[in-house]
Structure formats: C-alpha cells, structure tokens
Amino acid sequence: MKALAVTEIGKKAELIEMEVPRADADSVVIKTVYSGVSIGTEMWIAEGKRSDYGEPPFVNGYQASGRIVEVGENGRALFQVGDLVTVFCSGAHAEYVKAHWALVHKVSKEESLKVCSMFVQPSVAANAWNMAGVNMGDLVYIAGQGLIGQCAAMIARLRGAYVVASDISQDRIERSRAYCADWTIDASEQPALAAFLERFPKGADIAAESTGFEALLDDAMSACRTKGTFVFMGWYPGRASFAFNTPHNKQLNALFPCFIGERPVREGVIRLMESGTLNILPLITHEVGWEESEAIYNTLFTKRRNDYNGIVIRWE
Template identity: 40%
Template sequence: MSESTSSKSAFSSAADVPSDAHALEVTDICHAELRRRPVPVPGQGQVLVRVDYSGVSVGTETFAAMRKIPASLDAWGPPPYVPGYQAVGRIAALGDDEPDSTLGVGDVVAVFTTSTHQRYLVASASSVYKLDSDNHLASASLFVMCSAGAHFLNRAGIQSGQSVMIVGQGLVGQLTAMLARLRGAYVIGTEISKEKIAISSTHCVDWIIDAAASLPSEQLAGRFPDGVDTVLHTANVSIKDSLRCVRSEGTFIWVGGNAVEGITFDIEEPHLKEIRWIFAHGVGDAKNVEHTLRMLSTGIIDIGPLITHKVNWNEAADVYNELFGRDRDRLNGIVIDWRDAE
C-alpha cells in the first residue's frame, strides 16, 4: 500500500468508524502490548483522526515507560497508557455541529497530542495541522521532533557561515544538525553510540566526534582552537566539557527536557568567556511547525535515511519493547504504519 491511498470519499461520514480499534499500550513499566481500545467520540472543538503513521520519540517515550521522565514532560502518567505524541492521518469525524471551516472530513493532517500510537485518536482542533498533500507521510510523522530542532536553531539565531556543535546525536540531535546545515552552518556532532555515529557522519553533520574516544573539547582544539560559535546541548551528559567548546562571547543552548537534577559545573570559565546561555524547549509557534511540515512533505529535508525502523502496526509491540533492552542504540527513527489496522 502506498502512502497516498485513501481518498476523501472514504471518510465521508463517522459511520465508517468502527467501535474499537488497535492501539499500542504500555501496560507496565518497560513493557508494551497491542490491544483493542474503544474508538473515542470527538467533542466540542475536537476531531477524530484515523492515523496512518505515528512517529516514536525514542528518548522521551523510553524515559516515560521507565517512569524516569521529568514531571514537567510526563503527559501520560503511570501505566496503562497509549504512548506517543506525533502522528499523521486523515480526519474521520468532526466534533462540532458547526466545525471550523478550515478542517473537514478526509483532510490530511499532522497531530501533536498525547497517545498517538493507535489507529484512531481524538485531538483538539488547535493541535491539528492541515497538510497540502499526502507525500512523505511516514517522514512527516516525526514532525514534532523536527519542529523542535528548528525552534532550537531559531532561539540560537544560527546563520550561514557559523560553526555549530550539537552534543548528542539522537534523532533530535540529528534533525537539528540537518536543519543547521540547510541554514549554511558548519555542523559538528558528538556522540558515543557507534550506530548513531555512522548515521550522523553520513547524513547529518560535517564532522562527527566520537565522544567515547576522548573529550570532545580535546578533539575540537585541533580544528577550532578558540572554540565554536554555538553549542547545542541535547544529551543527558555533563555540560562541563560542552561549555569548554564555546568560543568567547559564543552561545550555549540548553535544549529540550534534559534532566537537570544534580548537575554542577564551574561558573568561572563561562563567566570569563562571557558566554550567552539560552534555554530552549518545545516546538516554537505554529508558523515554525507549519514551515517544518512543508519541508518534510515536499522533501526539502529528507529524513528517510534516519528512519531505521518502519514497522507495521502488528510488529509495533515487539519493536517498542526493544527500547528497554541492551540493543536499543540500533533503534534510531521509528515509524509505525497503522494503515491496515482495522
């Protein structure tokens, strides 16, 4: 089945919607199963979306299922729950008697809400982004993580010709690196996972530093003795060495929802270098998300090589449970295909 299959006529009324449908459910700490759940009914200001693809946020979802996620990011609570927060699909029903004229049954949409790893979900109309086409939907299902990367770069004010180091090459780090290169920056990535180093060196960065070999600051000194213009810290690792990599009057970006409890560092070096410290979180405004979706759906940014696992819904639990095992580094971008999950 191709990504461009169902037409608007297939969603002409809510009568096409079953009473229950397949969903991925975290049933216990570090364990997921496939189950059938009742299909919810959209209320005032809501839409029912028939999901084609949902994208897995490996870091956030793993920590959530391990119950090690910061409270500020825990949108799911304890098990059982349906994980995920990003998906693409088609509107199957509207909850309003007089719906917003910009949305209609059959529209292709991207959704930023909780519990997206299921065939049907209800979302607020304000969390839905209408797409111009159904091209590259599998890639577009990871749009929230890509939008976050674009927002981080906006906060940093990245411009052509600047040098940027991105600490951590998980999927968010990789996406941020790709976007920074599109802006004309020279991009350096640091990572310890051999699998992610291989992906990033080929598709994301100009130079990859193996942080397992020696401190990135030591490896950086040969090419950038004064440091780089900007460091984006996207990983749960010590920030002490990351701060050493920033040039005088450069910029340090603390990214996303990294756990901050117990972090200590010497204030003297960043103080004397007059480093500008910026905190960045979330996806920015609607325009940022819409622009990111445009780049994904038109292929301006091709994240296909970053997706290591595009799995059918009936294999989703097996792959998802690998997030909690020793070999999880082989899982990079994960997309679940729900199109035949009836």
C-alpha cells in the first residue's frame, strides 16, 4: 500500500510502499477514504518534539475514516466488514490503517467520512469542556484559534457560553469570527489581554490556552476572573513555565485535560458533526489526493504552515 512517511525529522515527508496491516484480536483494519492532518500535535511529532513513533521513517497522523475490511475477534460484537467508521490510530496517513476496536466509531453515511476524519480536535475540546463544566451563560476566553481552539469555541457556544477568542492569524480570526466565536480579537493589531479586560474587567469564568505555546500562558491566566478556571488545553513540549503569582493571587482552578475523552464524549461529538450542528467543514481549508500529499505535507515544515487551517488527504 501507499503511505506518507516522515523520512527526515523536521525536514521531509515522502510517499513510500509498505505492507498492508493485519488485524489482531483487539483491532480492526480499514481501507482509508480520508485521513485528517493535525497541524499542531502531529507536527510536534514530525519535528521531533514528541517521539510517539520512534525514529524515522514513520507514518504520521492519528485520525482517519473509511470502510472496515477486517475485524479482530474482540471487536466482532460491535463491527463487521463494510462498516463506515472513523478511527483514532497510529500512522493514519496510509491506504489502510489498523486501530484498536475501542477507538473505532461508526459513521452513518458516506458523505460524513470527510468531516469525521477530523473528529479528534473537537473531541479534545469536548473532553476539556466536560472537565471545566462549561455552562449556559458562562464567559469563556480562548487564546489561540488553531483547529482545536476553533472547535473549542464552537462547542462552548453550543453549550450556551459567550465565547471570546484571540489569534494572530488573519485567516483564522476571520474563520473564527464567521463560524466559531461571539467576539474575536486580532492579537496582531492589539494586545489581546488588554482588549479583553477593557470589555470584561472582571475576567472570564473559564479561560483556556489551546496552542501549546508557553508564551501565551501568562496572558491567558490573567484573563480569568478571581476563583475562575484555567484549562491547559494545549500540549507543551518539555517543561512549561508561567508567572506563579497570577494563578496564586486569583486562586484559580487549573485543569489538565488529556486525550479525546471517554467513548460517550467521542460519540457525542461525531453525532453533532454528522448532523451539521457542529459544522467544521468551513474549517477544512485544503483537501488533496494522496498523490499530492507529499508536496503539501512538506510545506508544513516551513512558514507556510500558517497558510493552512484543516487539511484532509483523500486516499480513494
């Protein structure tokens, strides 16, 4: 089968040939229709800041959708050959992928495969907001409008919160303004914290830093009200530091969500995506066939990464 592999850390990805995976007792194999590219966490791996897949060459990516072609013994109560599914897996950018049955979810219609190949980002956000207890009427501030931040804004609004989001990318700000947040702050034009506190001097009930950039932590914590909640929604390589007095004096609650939530969280997200209630299609800016995947992936090692929002690779 064809697969897209990182062959030089931080520099290069190439299309390679490799063996089709076989299911073991706890897994299923799918013929991939779409794989979703994460410009955030996935690129931490591609750049060597995480070592999830060891030394190159390795096939990157962790989310895909398609049709089941093989089911291991322990998954046969839930799945059968031919089922349309979306999966969390290792090495998603390939014609066939293998996933543990517990991280496989049925999709009800073929036209959902594209959007559901990006189910991980909204699941990360939903899991975080479950922990934070985002409620109707809450004021929520999100620093960063990458795909996780955008999905977090959408889901918080669906829960009835008033959502403020900031970013430095004009394209992301425009998309968030159109589809995600109630109010957006262009941090390339004005200090985001000052703009937020001018309108909301008491601060947010819940604030989150969604990008994994340590430099944003102090401002994001400062946006919280006294005894509010701060969510470390991003992933930080190595150690993360911040001014201790800010959360200390404000007596903040701090949350460290991890991964994509329990099965009911993921299934709830997928239902909302399939119904269009959680419509992230406008956030997917690029769809490419597998033949073009090497070229577009290699631009992610450059400053052109900021030209993209969501990317899906079509394998059929």
